[in-house]
Amino acid sequence: MPRRSRYTRVTGQNHWSFMFGEIAAYAFVVLVVTGCFLMWFYDPSMKRTVYGGAYSTLRGVRMSQAYASTLDLSFDVRGGLLVRQIHHWAALIFIAAVMLQLLRLFFTGAFRNPRLLNWLIWVGLLVLGMAAGVTGTVLPDDQLSGGSIGLIQGVVQSIPLIGTYLMLWLFGGDFPGEKIIPRLFEAHLLVSALMLALLALRYRLVRRHGHTRFPNRLPDLIGRRSRLVARGALFSATCGILALLGSVAQVNPIWLYGPFEPGSITAGAVPGWYMGFLDGGLRIMPNWEPTVFGHPLTLAVLVPALIVPGIFFTLLAAYPVIERRITGDLGAHDVLDRPRDTATRTALGASGVTFYGLLWAAASNDQIATHFGLSLTALTVFFRVAVIAGPLLAFTVTRRLCLGLQQREHDEAEHGVETGVIRQLANGGFEELTNSPQRPTAR
Template identity: 60%
Template sequence: MRPLQARMDHWSFLFGQIAIYSFLVLLVTGVFLTFFYDPDLTQVVYQGSYLPLRDVPVSRAFASSLEISFDVRGGLLMRQAHHWATLVFVAAVCLHLLRMFFTGAFRRPRGLNWLIWIGLLVLGMAAGVTGGILPDDMLSSGSLSLIQGITQSIPFIGTTVTGWLFGDEAPGTQIVPIFYWLHVIVLPIIMAELFVARRWLLRRHGHSHYPGAVHVPPLASLALFFFTAAMLTLLGTVAQINPIWQYGPARPGTIGAGAVPDWYMGFLDGAIRIMPAWEPVVGGHPVTLSVLIPALVVPGAFFTVLAAYPLLERRFTRDEKLHHTLDRPREAAVRTALGAAGMTFYGLLWAAAANDQIAHTFDVSLFAVTWFFRIAVIAGPVLAFELTRRLCMGLRGQEREELAHGVETGTIRRSPGGGYTEVTVAVREQAGIGGTPVA
């Protein structure tokens, strides 16, 4: 028998739809931009409409990006809407994964659906990084320097991998064409296939739902699509983002002050900033642990554990049942506490990417701020885990107390003997959101 097809008209279900609709906006705007962008690092003298850079040597990639911004009708709108759609897409995928994690939507039979969304997150981040390289501006130069350092830190094969990407010299002339084809062909096709697979799994297993789920009419989903597209267009119109003409063309070994990556890559920047400068010599070769651990080991381990979590929970809880009804976070205290610990770990690394800005703003030592984050990324998740677990247990205990003694109404009655008692109302488990007891 196929599972229930209805689902709850609940705000937490909107994140997945917003991710899909943002991806559609990315496809439309990306197709437009490909007609005018030139992925070529050959140097030319800029003769376009932006006067401050007139007669400055730039790459064809940078010149075509300026042409899109100033000379193509609607080009700047498309560039900015495309960039905003990337940020919203990754944010929506992250929020959707959090909703799935805290409600247990990854349990059987939806383990593969969980992996699809993990894959979409990783691919969305990769698409953002590769797309950010294409304008060949100063921010692109900083990102390329970071990518070069990360690849060179890989033991034994780092130099070879760097040669495959950059050629004989960095930044070389082949890295932008490689990232271009990854960005416009390979990554979008894989992501589209994952969305198709997700849709097939959804038709096969049905929606997960809260108790008392109601059907959402298709028109509501269509309205959300138009709203998402309209908001991204509005952001592209009034909210400036990535003004490459202000950054200037890429210059190897040079980066602007205060340059930071897009928000979803902030954790990587923060991890590198607070990692101690460890560089031991192994077998006569130096190993740059100060880059290898924060840039490859920590993210790799984090996403591996995240992808494997459904199997790990099933193994430890020995729960092999099929689950179509979602949990409330308090009903799975350990899982919720682990989620809070993971969010704390990610958030602290993300905040550490601004350690210099924090030190400057609050007039404190950069050394002290860095050490604070070094300690916090270890102690913070542990503290968040324990506090969240105790909070969930307390909420469950409060519910059990209400079930046993009733809900306090605030009404006080005086007995004939002169005593005072508060009136309570008996509660029963009723099919509400998450099975919340209601009077």
């Protein structure tokens, strides 16, 4: 049998943007390890109890066992608060890394054949990561998470025909019920298991199809030991940064918010940054509630919370198939595109980013109005117009920039880069010196 080479052909891994996927995977490993620790001490129960732990401010206050166990985890379990904060930061960085990975795949065309399934995996990881983040932040049952529970109630009830029945089943009765925390805890574990399965499938696909590479970059021959050392260094760096953030950057201090009480909410309560687009859509959506066959239809919640995100993520998942149908490109691609070379796709990506960013900014319309002395009503109207006009403007500007860059490169390849240096010839004529390999033209 032929001897197995000590080197592995790794295509394109020497580019820094390939780290996004690895950072997401390593952050998920931290999430699993810290989550197992937290699950050992957390009690997902809404039964009422009287707190008697180490945090004296809330001692003697009635609260759910879920909130009491989270306080005990933060103040009575050795290292509990550190692990809680590392877990929270790992979730935020995981979603950020997945988003950046999706942007890289989209703008470089890395979703093309034979990597369509890899694209769908990353889209699924984004959706599941958001679901895991929402269900995870609700579990402490503090005053801040109560706002998310109220939002869940409103979104579920806005579903036509079955919304009310679904809400009663989910909450186990009238809001807030006694079942929502245990069921969201089960959903959190289920979503995490699905994410683990997707990451494992993605690893197998990478082993099968290999990595893509950027133009003008030859495949690298990297020793297995060197590759393991590089991956170990990135994993250690990811864990170290998460540990540093968990140690010095306070996040989600539930003891300052207090236990959740229906009918009240903490001032300045906002969802995680990755769910800001949902909050922004709810804030700027007009209060439309038409009556259809005698039943009110709550479009003010249904459209921004379910219809718009559903359309957005469906188009995101289906984009490779749509592009393949339009272009007729069925070939296999291992070389990535430069964004400027695919003007329409790049413009669509910029349009989508602008749409998401404007909704994300609209989630802070009250803070913007307060800090800059603006009218909240005028600001809301501005965002209503901007979320429609902004993506169109971004598409037009980005496409023109890409086409302009293409034209400039074509001109440079044909005529060379002008230097501004003019030389007189022996016959009295003049020529311009360029860096083009072609002979300068006499003028």
